[in-house]
Amino acid sequence: MTLTSYINDLLYRYDCVIIPNFGGFVTNAISAKVNHFSHTFYPPTKQITFNSHLKNNDGLLANHIASSENISFEKASEKISAVVKSWNVQLKTEAVVIGKVGCLSLNKEHQLIFEPNSESNYLIETFGMSALSSPAVKRLEYQQQATKLTPVIARKKSSPFLKYAAAAAIFLTVGTIGWNGFQNNQLKEQYAKQQLDVEKKIQSATFVIGDPLPTIQLNVAKESPKNFHIIAGAFEFPENAEKKLRQLKAKGFNAEIIGKNKWGLTQVTYASFETRAQAYKNLAKIRDNYSEDAWMFIKKLH
Structure with a gap:
């Protein structure tokens, strides 16, 4: 890189x-x-x-x-x-x-x-969230159209045509409010969809940021599934990843190679954990005692 x-x-x-x-x-x-x-x-x-x-x-x-x-x-x-x-x-x-x-x-x-x-x-x-554009809501224009129809309806109540015009004016006003509500709902749905996409992208990112928590022992009770991984490094050449793996195992870590990330780099872990809480606590210990550049990666391994 x-x-x-x-x-x-x-x-x-x-x-x-x-x-x-x-x-x-x-x-x-x-x-x-x-x-x-x-x-x-x-x-x-x-x-x-x-x-x-x-x-x-x-x-x-x-x-x-x-x-x-x-x-x-x-x-x-x-x-x-x-x-x-x-x-x-x-x-x-x-x-x-x-x-x-x-x-x-x-x-x-x-x-x-x-x-x-x-x-x-x-x-x-x-x-991953992008800018969002929304057309302007022309409330004043529709309100003026409805206002112009009102005096005519008041003067000629007996005309069937004016009754239909009055109904049309009411329908136009209600329709405008409905359209405005529809636009607002569309805007909310669009933002909700973007937020969901953001969460998915963060979930698939190569690191997760968190504040260090108090340290505990690195041992965990169960072995699988372990979807929370503390990353020691990502390497372009597989032989460097193997070398890092041997070094970590020599220090007593339950290290593993968990495959390549989206940039094609081979990732090596200090250890993997079942829960986010376990991973955060052990991440704090590793950062304090071994490397400040260690970070957490969430991925379900098949």
């Missing part, structure tokens, strides 16, 4: 990702918005900014690369430095595209300018 891919993955899980000696991407959750001119609803998202003063190596990115590629922290840091050098050279002549995150360029004062990718949403709660 490229450095931009690692940055992209970490932004789903953390609020700040620092590229040593270059700068840091900072996220800030923003609420849903409505554009009253285009009648468009925008879901909640994470707003991404770039801070060129965040250059100190906090170890997050290097540790993530080291764990994913099964290399040392020093090797991972060297990889980051090499990419940063190439970016600095490229910025002198053209913009640098940071994967799905956004684009960096230099202004006339040689300051870094960041333009985020508006199509990317790093907020897990609304992952």
Whole structure:
């Protein structure tokens, strides 16, 4: 995987990702918005900014690369430095595209300018939810039409035609209210369907974020079904996954290879558990004692 891919993955899980000696991407959750001119609803998202003063190596990115590629922290840091050098050279002549995150360029004062990718949403709660447009409801227009018919009906009560016109006006008003209710129900159903799709996408994602809980022993009472997996790493080459598996087993973990993810990377677990609670508790212990980059993956294994 490229450095931009690692940055992209970490932004789903953390609020700040620092590229040593270059700068840091900072996220800030923003609420849903409505554009009253285009009648468009925008879901909640994470707003991404770039801070060129965040250059100190906090170890997050290097540790993530080291764990994913099964290399040392020093090797991972060297990889980051090499990419940063190439970016600095490229910025002198053209913009640098940071994967799905956004684009960096230099202004006339040689300051870094960041333009985020508006199509990317790093907020897990609304992952995959797109903007929704709804046609404007023209209540005033129908109300004026009904008002024009009312005086005529009052003056000529004896005319059968006007009686039908009055009935039509009432039907038009009721029909308008019904249509407005139908539009509102459609809008609610559309949002409910999107929310269901979001939950399905989160369920099939390669990581689940959660707050660490108090630690307990790693032993579990039952063996199957175990659908909650604590991931130690994902590897491009199967031999690296086998090597990681042997290392974890040597440390006493009930490690397994659970197949490939949607990017074709072979995933290795520390252990798998029957319930979400068991997995969260053991994830906290692993993060405290072995690797902060461990994360939980939910998948039913066949």
